[in-house]
Amino acid sequence: xxxxxxxxxxxxxxxxxxxxxxxxxxxxxxxxxxxECGDVMKLQxxxxxxxxxxxxxxxxxxxxxxxxxxxxxxxxxxxxxTVDEAAKIKxxxxxxxxxxxxxxxxxxxxxxxxxxxxxxxxxxxxxxxDASAASKQ
Amino acid sequence: MTLKFPIFMDSQSTTPxxxxxxxxxxxxxxxxxxxxxxxxxxxxxxxxxAVDRAREQIAKIIGARDPKEVIFTSGGTxxxxxxxxxxxxxxxxKGNHIVTTAIEQRAxxxxxRRLERQGFEVTQVPVRADGLVEIDAIRQxxxxxxxxISVMFANNEVGxxxxxxxxxxxxxxxxxxFHADATQAxxxxxVNVEAAGIDLLSCTAHLIYGxxxxxxxxxxxxxxxxxxxxxxxxxxxxxxxxxxxLPVPLIVGFGRAxxxxxxxxxxxxxxLAKLRDRLQDMxxxxxxxxxxxxxxxxxxxxxxxxSFAYVEGESVLMGLNKESALSSGSACTSSTLEPSYVISxxxxxAELAHSSIRFSLHRFTTxxxxxxxxxxxxxxxxxLREMSPLYELAKEGVDLKSIRWKAx
Numbered sequence: 001x002x003x004x005x006x007x008x009x010x011x012x013x014x015x016x017x018x019x020x021x022x023x024x025x026x027x028x029x030x031x032x033x034x035x036e037c038g039d040v041m042k043l044q045x046x047x048x049x050x051x052x053x054x055x056x057x058x059x060x061x062x063x064x065x066x067x068x069x070x071x072x073x074x075x076x077x078x079x080x081x082t083v084d085e086a087a088k089i090k091x092x093x094x095x096x097x098x099x100x101x102x103x104x105x106x107x108x109x110x111x112x113x114x115x116x117x118x119x120x121x122x123x124x125x126x127x128x129x130d131a132s133a134a135s136k137q
Numbered sequence: 138m139t140l141k142f143p144i145f146m147d148s149q150s151t152t153p154x155x156x157x158x159x160x161x162x163x164x165x166x167x168x169x170x171x172x173x174x175x176x177x178x179x180x181x182x183x184x185x186x187a188v189d190r191a192r193e194q195i196a197k198i199i200g201a202r203d204p205k206e207v208i209f210t211s212g213g214t215x216x217x218x219x220x221x222x223x224x225x226x227x228x229x230x231k232g233n234h235i236v237t238t239a240i241e242q243r244a245x246x247x248x249x250r251r252l253e254r255q256g257f258e259v260t261q262v263p264v265r266a267d268g269l270v271e272i273d274a275i276r277q278x279x280x281x282x283x284x285x286i287s288v289m290f291a292n293n294e295v296g297x298x299x300x301x302x303x304x305x306x307x308x309x310x311x312x313x314x315f316h317a318d319a320t321q322a323x324x325x326x327x328v329n330v331e332a333a334g335i336d337l338l339s340c341t342a343h344l345i346y347g348x349x350x351x352x353x354x355x356x357x358x359x360x361x362x363x364x365x366x367x368x369x370x371x372x373x374x375x376x377x378x379x380x381x382x383l384p385v386p387l388i389v390g391f392g393r394a395x396x397x398x399x400x401x402x403x404x405x406x407x408x409l410a411k412l413r414d415r416l417q418d419m420x421x422x423x424x425x426x427x428x429x430x431x432x433x434x435x436x437x438x439x440x441x442x443x444s445f446a447y448v449e450g451e452s453v454l455m456g457l458n459k460e461s462a463l464s465s466g467s468a469c470t471s472s473t474l475e476p477s478y479v480i481s482x483x484x485x486x487a488e489l490a491h492s493s494i495r496f497s498l499h500r501f502t503t504x505x506x507x508x509x510x511x512x513x514x515x516x517x518x519x520x521l522r523e524m525s526p527l528y529e530l531a532k533e534g535v536d537l538k539s540i541r542w543k544a545x
Contacts, residue, residue, distance in 0.1 A: 003455070011455055017524045034542035035527060036487035038449050038467065038476060042526035060526040064451040064467070068524065 028122025191392025200329030223365025268297030295431025296440025305334025347394030
């Protein structure tokens, strides 16, 4: 199977590989997939708590080249978006951008799942932080 | 010597045609173009004698007593189809049970599946972690309805070589026909149908530096005389077992390829095993949690199959494919989403089955190529591990099995 130029570029020069410390305020972590399925993505966002804007994003992926490219692209797109805007990223956007063939669509689905999981984790952490702050007042 | 890219290290999928084989074939396209079944003129006689010579060359490399026992086909897949379906149809009155293993190649598995739909029963005997099938496991699988034992001589992914003589002996004891899928073994390691008690043997030209599009099925004529129903009816060529005009140039090439293998096999095997061992040592000594798949000794000299924990096979190949051609048991390299059933059958975890890489060396592989592929593989695996969340978790001391993965 030949890869699109964009997949090859992301594979060779992955953007934003790395990790944030999970319990840092403003960090949301999504870990999706399963080793036995051949794909695991960890995607993290770092949100500015004053503006609600995602200031940084990082990923680590176990998976094929298309899975690596999908998550790399997702981190690029997340940066600069608000949390609400980020929730609108769809797997089909990733498919179109990377020109993924049908057999690789599950990679884009997993990337969308990873984004959603990171956003949910962020919201949950922020809500509980707010709640504990409120209870202290 | 300077390296020429891309480096081909996927010789268990196919091999380049040896230039000596091409030389032997060429006259049979142009001036010696006769039909071997034309009995009344010199063009036919010339073609027939070329085919007979190839039959002898192939009979010799598999240790057949009589060249007439060699039937030409279009390749390994057809030979396997002809062997298994041919026996199933011919001996249906006698029984409907076939015994095979869990690590056969797709052609065998699919033929067996089709026969199951037609009312046959198939037992897939499991293999050990090193890929060897236990003779007792085969013995236990046999019933009074068993008409065929079909086993791969050497595995296409992990290279494990079965104890064919022991299986052949068991088959003789029980009066059951024994088919060997020797597509990966012939020309690479000694194969002898008499010594191993093989009744039917499938092989192909393109894995022994011959052309694509031609294979052979050995069909025993004596002790016992094995009969098979044909798949293709027609002019009654190949003793009625496989009709169709013989592709003389391909057959000539196949014969010459077998002859060359017979001459160089011992020396070539030693050379390739040495290069393979070098590659294996390089990789295993530089990468932690890299696991050799298959049997460490009883395997083809040109085969190396390694699983790299925490990285996925296709992503490793993608890092190498500009400069080298390898293959993977990874699901992502195939059209299905299932990882290698061979590696899985050896009892490896699904994760490790997703991360297996097969290096298969060949006649023209050089030491420089091995050094290059080894070095690059190490680089790529290390790079991918740096971006692997599984590697990160493992390094943090997290047991990956303790995590509740959210699979789709």
